[in-house]
Amino acid sequence: MTSINVLGLPTSVKDTLIKASLDTVEDLLLYTPPGLSNDIPSARYKRQQVAKGVSSGGYDRLVNLTPSEFAFAYDQAAAHIFENKIAYGSAHDLLQDESWLSLGDPVLDAAVGGKGIMTRTITEIAGESAVGKTQLCLQLCLTVQLPESMGGLDGSVVWLSTEGKFPYNRLESMISQFVEKHRDDVPDMDADIIRENIYYDSMADQETQLHIFNYQLPILVHDTYLNQEDDDDKEENQEEEQPSVLRKKPIKLIIIDSITNNFRSELTVGNSAPDQAGNQGSKAGFRSSILQRSADICEIGLRLRTLADQYGLAVVCVNQVTDVIAADSTFHPPPLSFRPLLQTRDFPPAFYETGKMKKPALGLVWENTINARLVLQRTRLPDPYETDGYAQSASREPPRTLSVVFAPWSGHNRSSDPSQPGHCWYKIDETGVVGISTSNY
Template identity: 30%
Template sequence: MELLDLHPRIMKALKKSKINTLSGVLSLSGPDLARATDLSSRDVQLLQKSVADCVPRLPAVTALQLCKNDIPPSLFIRKLTTGCRLLDKALKGGIISRGITEIAGESASGKTQFCLQLSLQVQLPEEQGGLAGDTVYICTEDAFPNKRLYQIIESEETRSVFKKHCKDGYHPGDHIYVEHVADVEGLIRFLKMKLPALIKRGKVRLVVLDSIAAVFRCEYSIHESIARAKHLSIIARELHHLCTIHNIPIICVNQVTASLKKRSLSRTENIPALGLSWANHVTTRILLSRTDQIVPLEALSAHDAQSTANHMLRYLEVKFGPHLPLTITPYYINQSGIHGLSCANTEGWV
């Protein structure tokens, strides 16, 4: 109800009549609302219109339109490139603009690096795999990694891409809006009030929440599982609402917990945090992991092979997704970001 832009007199009448949800308004007819709130018919019409505008609704599409690929823009699923051909291949073109995409992984696996890379790629034109828009980056753990962001921006590869596809004087760092949130209440307030206004005013095309697990780490005891699940549901609902209305990718970073099971002799099983209460809201889950193995020089690009730094082997695993097969793609991280490795090149040492 906080999203309604109505006269305080109407909001006061709703509160007095104890109608405090959108479904409560939609379940009553015009005359019933007038009797319950003592509002005029004109005020009831304004109320119903305002509530209807807040409810996400998709246009109807006929089978003939689907056959002709005549789909309204709001139903067209857009894909955001990762900036790496091999990773895009594993993700069937990139991150989709439908539902919540979760990037989970252990510490130092590259979760934040991945999000920074996507925050830059989204600014590219659509013909280059971007969405020609800005990013809202919500930090809940540490300070925003400005140093690493500018290291990626100043890398030779990133500079050449933006110089080729953007105007002179364009700086990618100016198009990432950072918000720091410390607790669950602050996060819900931002998602309900500030973020929708920010998206409507500008050309935001990507939302990153880094991370969802941090705000739930210490706030709930073992006896408060119901309240925890309720707050998780509220956060997921707001994110899905924004995704449906604005057709933009939503990225949520998550932590993992170690399992007693082992995937192989060298790797243990990692389970994303927050359990089924959160997993049921996730559309696509991507799991990142790291190893202690160094990538051989022959598997690296010519530029990285000349570097003196050691590049550690990491894995990107698609756990589930409505459009993705279950795959595992090796990758490494250099100054310009994340880069996939060909499985053919790693066959002898993975």
């Protein structure tokens, strides 16, 4: 994001644009086309600006600008983008601009491509209950605060929950382990700083969820970046002898746990009736609710992808799974310790979990919204494998596997070998989610 201070605009024009929250070159090009001055403040313009958190007073200030002033500002912004090659470049240049967020363990990172998950994308973590989805997200809350040289993004995180209370007790135990682990590499790491850089909010229903995604979340992300710039300016003016104050980092990660819960709980079917007309009305009501759910999913996906791309952050969404009714009821999973992902006639691919066929919820609409899908599984070792030394020492704890279903930065396969790219074993201990090398199995 480039401040409009770099443009050669008259002070009055620049101040007016900043007061209307058009404070970057990208915002000026996106929200202020040359013809916009003819109908300011239009309803469309207001809706777009409200999503950024602009007060209604900002629109009135823009009315004072003439069409020629708008055109001049727009031309200056377009020239700056072109001359500095901000809007175009080679594929190699775009790849160099991407950042990576480690999953907090080298084995897990290797399974998903070597570096972790990519920023500017939406990554889904799907699986049944008790496989460690929330545990992995808590680990990401800590990893994102590390410097980029250590696999982090040197940023803060927003945790949006639809499933009740935040797992604060588990986070506290992981923080103490995390600080101790990185004490030598990051001497100034402190538990209080880690807590201050984790934002939390609850989304009890779909209405609250949409409001947060449309209004509160964009404002919060935008404000953390503005505060970061102000803090950097203050640090430059401070004397070296003065102690550094507690500084909040810009948001670099958004976690939704889970994206599915509100859509499942609020999907309603019309009232049933004994007559044919009543049944037709019930079907119409059901179709209407499905269409509305699809529209809400698309809107949420658009908001998240816009934030991810605009601020270079990562988005992680936890997804639940649903049963798949197979046409052949006599088919059974193969007796393997690692049960592979299987492609069925149904889309998306299904997988076997505790002897049942499962697939991620929300269907094709959500699948086309996300960029990557990771599946966590928890399976029971067959008898031939329970004689292994690790299985004996694990107190018969069911092994867990992480699998990449699809990701633009990672390889994946349909084999049953967890040593291949796209798969790995993992366990959960007091430190968090820990990958297990295949040599231990």
